[in-house]
Amino acid sequence: MEEQMAALGFPVWVVVTHFFNILLLTFLLRSGIQILSDHPRLYFNDHCVPGSEWMRFTSKAVPLDRYYPSTEECVAFSPWIAIPGGRHLLGLGRNIHFFCALLWMLNGGLYVCFLFSTGQWPRLVPTSWNIFPEAWQTVLSYLSLHIPPSNGDLPYDPLQQLTYAFVVFLLAPFQIATGLALSPAIGGRFPWYPRLFGGRQAARSLHFLLMCAFVLFIFIHVSMVLLVHFPLNMAHMVLGSSHHTPLAIGIGILALFCVFLAHLFSTKVCHKNPRLVQKATCSLLNPLSRWLFSHLHSRQQYRSEMVSSYFWNNGSLCTDPEWQELEKNDFKSWRLEVKGAVKTPLLLSLDELRSLPKSTQITEHCCIQGWSGIAQWGGVSVKEILALCQPSSQARYLVFSSYQTVESNIPYYEAIEIETAQDAQTILAYEMNERPLPVANGAPLRLRVETKLGYKMTKWIRSMEVVTDLKTVGLGYGGIHEDYEYYDMGAGI
Ligand SMILES: Nc1nc2c(c(=O)[nH]1)N[C@H]1C(S)=C(S)[C@@H](COP(=O)(O)O)O[C@H]1N2
Ligand SMILES: [Mo]
Numbered sequence: 001m002e003e004q005m006a007a008l009g010f011p012v013w014v015v016v017t018h019f020f021n022i023l024l025l026t027f028l029l030r031s032g033i034q035i036l037s038d039h040p041r042l043y044f045n046d047h048c049v050p051g052s053e054w055m056r057f058t059s060k061a062v063p064l065d066r067y068y069p070s071t072e073e074c075v076a077f078s079p080w081i082a083i084p085g086g087r088h089l090l091g092l093g094r095n096i097h098f099f100c101a102l103l104w105m106l107n108g109g110l111y112v113c114f115l116f117s118t119g120q121w122p123r124l125v126p127t128s129w130n131i132f133p134e135a136w137q138t139v140l141s142y143l144s145l146h147i148p149p150s151n152g153d154l155p156y157d158p159l160q161q162l163t164y165a166f167v168v169f170l171l172a173p174f175q176i177a178t179g180l181a182l183s184p185a186i187g188g189r190f191p192w193y194p195r196l197f198g199g200r201q202a203a204r205s206l207h208f209l210l211m212c213a214f215v216l217f218i219f220i221h222v223s224m225v226l227l228v229h230f231p232l233n234m235a236h237m238v239l240g241s242s243h244h245t246p247l248a249i250g251i252g253i254l255a256l257f258c259v260f261l262a263h264l265f266s267t268k269v270c271h272k273n274p275r276l277v278q279k280a281t282c283s284l285l286n287p288l289s290r291w292l293f294s295h296l297h298s299r300q301q302y303r304s305e306m307v308s309s310y311f312w313n314n315g316s317l318c319t320d321p322e323w324q325e326l327e328k329n330d331f332k333s334w335r336l337e338v339k340g341a342v343k344t345p346l347l348l349s350l351d352e353l354r355s356l357p358k359s360t361q362i363t364e365h366c367c368i369q370g371w372s373g374i375a376q377w378g379g380v381s382v383k384e385i386l387a388l389c390q391p392s393s394q395a396r397y398l399v400f401s402s403y404q405t406v407e408s409n410i411p412y413y414e415a416i417e418i419e420t421a422q423d424a425q426t427i428l429a430y431e432m433n434e435r436p437l438p439v440a441n442g443a444p445l446r447l448r449v450e451t452k453l454g455y456k457m458t459k460w461i462r463s464m465e466v467v468t469d470l471k472t473v474g475l476g477y478g479g480i481h482e483d484y485e486y487y488d489m490g491a492g493i
Helices: 002-007 012-036 090-117 131-143 158-180 184-189 200-227 230-239 245-272 274-293 321-328 350-355 382-389 480-485
Strands: 336-340 346-348 359-366 372-381 397-406 410-417 427-432 446-448 461-467
Touching (some): 012 090, 012 230, 090 274, 131 158, 184 274, 350 427, 382 461
Parallel strands (some): 336 461
Antiparallel strands (some): 397 410, 427 446
């Protein structure tokens, strides 16, 4: 052992990145479970027809005879498992997941840089096909309860080396790639990308299965550390040496205790001061997603055979008396009010909207909760409305308000950036699947933003307001979900 160590050993960057890997992976696991719990069904098809899931973590049957908003689907996991834990707290769960994912990729990137720049790559990268029979020999010796032969100058035995190389060079990149396939901004601009994995829902299922692979790896890895040469492993892992094993075990236990405290503390903060967690995580995520995604325009055009036979719904039905009156009269007296920082405020009837150039698109809808569905939408592009109302030069956001109310009677509102509104596929839809927009989907008019998550697309629209600053809108975070459920304003991932 001493001699092998001399060659490659356990440099300090291995020790440090390994520690951060433990910290970040555990947060990724817990926040991932939180995200899954909001729509606890996994599919291999993008239509998400109830019953077509291959796996579910709910015993609920989806009622097909009544309006069923998908928020009724959420299950609650204990804060001992998920972060934050509890029902429908995926806003925070997602922010934590993406924040930790960024740090995890940075940590992994640093590890790989060090691996190659310090000439340490032979500790992971196999240099001979012999590694396969050697690894098999290692399996056999473990199975016969013998300690396997050493691996020349290398710090890991052949089985370890193969497994770690697999985790670092295949499992981790594949996990990142499937995660990115869930982004509506990426899928909207590059619809071929999620298709590489068999579609967005297949990518979501793979992301889950790869997570299971990580858990299995961690379980076996930790068991082996405990069962084979435990004190020496601790010395390598903690101090990067073969000496001072009791000290190493002590520090190792302390380090794990710190990870535990970090979880305990952040879970508490999530429940006590969710706004702080939203602000902290979004201060990194929002500028980054703006930089990466704001110039991505949707280029979706699915074929009509691909339209989903079932389309999940979200939001409770509109019960506003004024809207109900309008509905009785086929929305003949309904008007879209266009106001705010514009030269020409407008009041547009449905007929007037229909007389404007019509945009038709078949696109995939991605709900933040996890389901998707493909539908054809017909309407007028927001760009067209902007040309009519002429926003001032300081205009930065469009706020769409609804007749429907949530959060103890606050009318639903969501803002989008004016750049997003310039997308040819950002439309005000009055038709769905070649029929007038159904009540359930937001009659008479709803927004479609095809590079964003569903919550940006206000249904049962009353008005569109052009604003120069988000501070004047609700609590100032970008919409009702950002204000009260700590979602992120970007909505692109
Ligand atoms: N007024 C209003 N609009 C809304 C919502 C809502 O709750 N109220 N939910 C949003 C969410 S989260 C989604 S996923 C989509 C769902 O649209 P659908 O019911 O047509 O599928 O509507 C969005 N628009
Ligand atoms: Mo949603």
